[in-house]
Structure formats: structure tokens, C-alpha cells
Amino acid sequence: MTASAPHPEHGAEELCAQGRALYERAVREGRIGAAEAEAAPCLVRLGLLQPTVADTRLLEPVAAAVALRELLRASAERVAAERRREARIAQSLEPLLRMARELPGAVPDGPAVxxxxxxxxxxxxxxxxxxxxxxxxxxxxxxxxxxxxxxxxxxxxxxxxxxxxxxxxxxxxxxxxxxxxxxxxxxxxxxxxxxxxxxxxxxxxxxxxxxxxxxxxxxxxxxxxxxxxxxxxxxxxxxxxxxxxxxxxxxxxxxPLLPPRPSADGATPRQRAIARLLVEGHTDAAIADRLGMNVRTVRLHIAKLSAALGSVGRVQLGYLIGRSEILGGTDEAPPS
Known part of the structure; x- marks a missing residue:
């Protein structure tokens, strides 16, 4: 007698080919041994085999229609139990929902705002x-x-x-x-x-x-x-x-790209933006963060402004920028 093949893994509500073959044999012979049924445990799980009255070591087949009816009844009971649970949850939260609707400025029921x-x-x-x-x-x-x-x-x-x-x-x-x-x-x-x-x-x-x-x-x-x-x-x-x-x-x-606007005062749009923030008292790091630049680039532009205006210090640079026409131009042209 050869050893039977191991039972394949499958879902709880599925019938494998091995189980189908064993069930067909049980129908033909009228019963099979409980030890043989261990080769296809899905048959017992699905209710297709049950112990005989005379000897529990033997299993007899259950009509597929009867097994199906029992499985569907069990499923319906689980669905009904879940619906009763949903009703209990809704009932327990109803006071909170009613309170939320009655609060000032409450919004209609719907997705979270x-x-x-x-x-x-x-x-x-x-x-x-x-x-x-x-x-x-x-x-x-x-x-x-x-x-x-x-x-x-x-x-x-x-x-x-x-x-x-x-x-x-x-x-x-x-x-x-x-x-x-x-x-x-x-x-x-x-x-x-x-x-x-x-x-x-x-x-x-x-x-x-x-x-x-x-x-x-x-x-x-x-x-x-x-x-x-x-x-x-x-x-x-x-x-x-x-x-x-x-x-x-x-x-x-x-x-779509449009032609750049010319600069009348010689300062680039980026330098005008830096000049405006510099006059407002921002540090180099703060200017770099606001304009999405690195600090080294900001300091390079500040140095160019200082050279163009003849400044010898940061305070004097702010004063000279204020007297110049640099801040009169728009800072929203594309940078050069």
C-alpha cells in the first residue's frame, strides 16, 4: 500500500481534487474509514462526511445539496450577526453624531473635512x-x-x-x-x-x-x-x-515660455529680490531659505551689489540700495 499524497493547502471553503476523488469513492462504497478521511480534511470541514451511527471509526457521505444548505445557513448566521453588531455600533455612537450635528458651525455628514x-x-x-x-x-x-x-x-x-x-x-x-x-x-x-x-x-x-x-x-x-x-x-x-x-x-x-523682460537699472531680478530682503533686515541664511538658494550664492549677489553701489559695509549697502532705483523694478521677472 502506497502512502497517500499530502493534502494541498487551500481555503477553508474550497474542495481540492484530492477531496473530490475521496468523496466520489465514499459515495460509491457507501463509507470510508476515518483514518482514510484524514488525507482530505476539507471533506469533514465542508460537512460532506459524517460519522456513521454504528461505528464512529467509519464516515459516510452527506448529500452535496444538504452540505451546501448547511454551509449557506452558517454563512447567513454570520452575516446576520455582523449586521446586528453594526446596528449596536451605530446606536452607541448616535448621541455623539447628534451632538456633532448640533454644534455651531457643524458641516453636513460626509467624508472627514x-x-x-x-x-x-x-x-x-x-x-x-x-x-x-x-x-x-x-x-x-x-x-x-x-x-x-x-x-x-x-x-x-x-x-x-x-x-x-x-x-x-x-x-x-x-x-x-x-x-x-x-x-x-x-x-x-x-x-x-x-x-x-x-x-x-x-x-x-x-x-x-x-x-x-x-x-x-x-x-x-x-x-x-x-x-x-x-x-x-x-x-x-x-x-x-x-x-x-x-x-x-x-x-x-x-x-509656455515668454521672452524675458529687460532690466532698466542693470540689476538682475534675482539681485533685486535679494536687495529687498536685505533692506528688510533678513540674514543671508534667511534670504537663501526664502528664495530657494544656497547661502554662498546669496553672498555672491550681495558682493556684486556692494561693488556696483560702492558700499563698504552691510549697513551702508542697505542705505545705498534704498537711495538707488533697484527696488523700483519688479522682482517677479525671470532671473538672469
Whole structure:
């Protein structure tokens, strides 16, 4: 007598080929030994075999229709028990729901108006889901952050979901800082995207912002961007969209690109922005952070301003800048 093959692993509600063959044999012979049935435990689990009255060491087959009826009854009882549990949960929370609805400024029942997402994976899952639902527009602010680096796979994910929105007939408007105008990743992005997509730049922008169809917004909740808020409160989302619109009208086109505006006073737009912040009393580090530059570049521009105005000290430089025409020009032209 050869050893039987081991019973294959499968789901609790499944019948394997080995069990089917053993059940057919039990039907033909009228019964089988309990030891033989151990080769296919799914038969007992599904109720297709049961002990005989005369000898528990023998098992007899149960009609498949009877076994099915018993399995469905057990399943129906589990579903009914779960529904009773749901009713008890709803009943226990009803006082809290009623209290929330009666509070001043309460909003109608629906999805949470503000949700916190923790970790880049969860944040991107939430953004990807919201982008998949968007059909009209995406408004984005993408500041240059020197202390973080976006993984390449996240760039690819963002590109795919942006192109999917464009393919649905939506539009994309993105704001960057002037320092990103010549970034290879930005240039490559707009060479590949197809559809109603535009980008503009400013010297300074807000923290990262994403507004979709003017119904949902995402904003960072920590400096390292490991936390993000998903906002669906209509008044807050409208406010954020309005802020974006104001900045957009002040910004300089990046894509499609327009010819740069000439500088009348000889100072570059970047130097005018540095001069304005310098006169306001900001340190070199603070200026670099606000303009998305490194401190060495800021100090290089300050040195050029000092040489152009004949300054011998920082205090005198601020005074000379104030007397010059440097601050009279706009600081929102693309940097030279």
C-alpha cells in the first residue's frame, strides 16, 4: 500500500481534487474509514462526511445539496450577526453624531473635512486617489526645498497621474520659484507632458500646495513633509485656491515660455529680490531659505551689489540700495 499524497493547502471553503476523488469513492462504497478521511480534511470541514451511527471509526457521505444548505445557513448566521453588531455600533455612537450635528458651525455628514496622512507612501496614496477622481484642474505650488530630495519613483508617479488628468481633459497650473527655471527635472517634465499644462515662477512661493477641482486640497503638516493634511472643508479650499490665483497672476511664465523682460537699472531680478530682503533686515541664511538658494550664492549677489553701489559695509549697502532705483523694478521677472 502506497502512502497517500499530502493534502494541498487551500481555503477553508474550497474542495481540492484530492477531496473530490475521496468523496466520489465514499459515495460509491457507501463509507470510508476515518483514518482514510484524514488525507482530505476539507471533506469533514465542508460537512460532506459524517460519522456513521454504528461505528464512529467509519464516515459516510452527506448529500452535496444538504452540505451546501448547511454551509449557506452558517454563512447567513454570520452575516446576520455582523449586521446586528453594526446596528449596536451605530446606536452607541448616535448621541455623539447628534451632538456633532448640533454644534455651531457643524458641516453636513460626509467624508472627514480634514484628514492627517503620515509617511510619504500614505500621502502619495491619498494624492493619487484624489487625482484619479479629479476631472477639471490641478493647482500646485512646488517650492524648492534644499533639505529634502524627492525619490525618482515619486517623480514618475506624479508624472503619470498628471498626464492621466490631462488626458481626461483637465488642466494643470503649477507655481515654482525662479531658482527652478533651469532645473533639468522641471525642463524634462514640461517637454514630456501633453495637454493644457502651464507653469510660472516667483521669487517666493508658499509651502507646498495641491488643490484639485477646488474641492480638495493637500498641504504639508510638518517641515520634513512626513505629515500632510487632506482638506475638504469648502471654505478653506476656496481660500487656498484664491491664494493660488493671486500668486499666479503675479508670476512669470515658465511654460509656455515668454521672452524675458529687460532690466532698466542693470540689476538682475534675482539681485533685486535679494536687495529687498536685505533692506528688510533678513540674514543671508534667511534670504537663501526664502528664495530657494544656497547661502554662498546669496553672498555672491550681495558682493556684486556692494561693488556696483560702492558700499563698504552691510549697513551702508542697505542705505545705498534704498537711495538707488533697484527696488523700483519688479522682482517677479525671470532671473538672469
Amino acid at each position: 480634514v484628514r492627517v496622512h503620515s509617511g510619504l507612501d500614505r500621502i502619495n496614496q491619498a494624492i493619487t486617489g484624489a487625482m484619479a477622481d479629479a476631472i477639471e484642474e490641478c493647482l500646485a505650488v512646488q517650492p524648492h526645498v534644499t533639505h529634502t530630495r524627492t525619490p525618482p519613483e515619486l517623480h514618475a508617479l506624479a508624472f503619470d497621474r498628471d498626464q492621466a488628468l490631462l488626458d481626461r481633459g483637465g488642466r494643470i497650473r503649477t507655481l515654482y520659484q525662479h531658482t527652478m527655471r533651469h532645473a533639468p527635472s522641471v525642463q524634462a517634465r514640461y517637454e514630456r507632458l501633453r495637454g493644457d499644462v502651464q507653469a510660472r515662477t516667483l521669487n517666493e512661493v508658499t509651502e507646498r500646495l495641491l488643490v484639485l477641482d477646488r474641492t480638495v486640497a493637500f498641504i504639508p503638516a510638518s517641515r520634513d513633509r512626513s505629515l500632510a493634511l487632506e482638506v475638504r472643508q469648502p471654505a478653506i479650499v476656496r481660500y487656498l485656491a484664491t491664494v493660488f490665483d493671486r500668486l499666479w497672476h503675479l508670476a512669470t511664465p515658465l511654460h
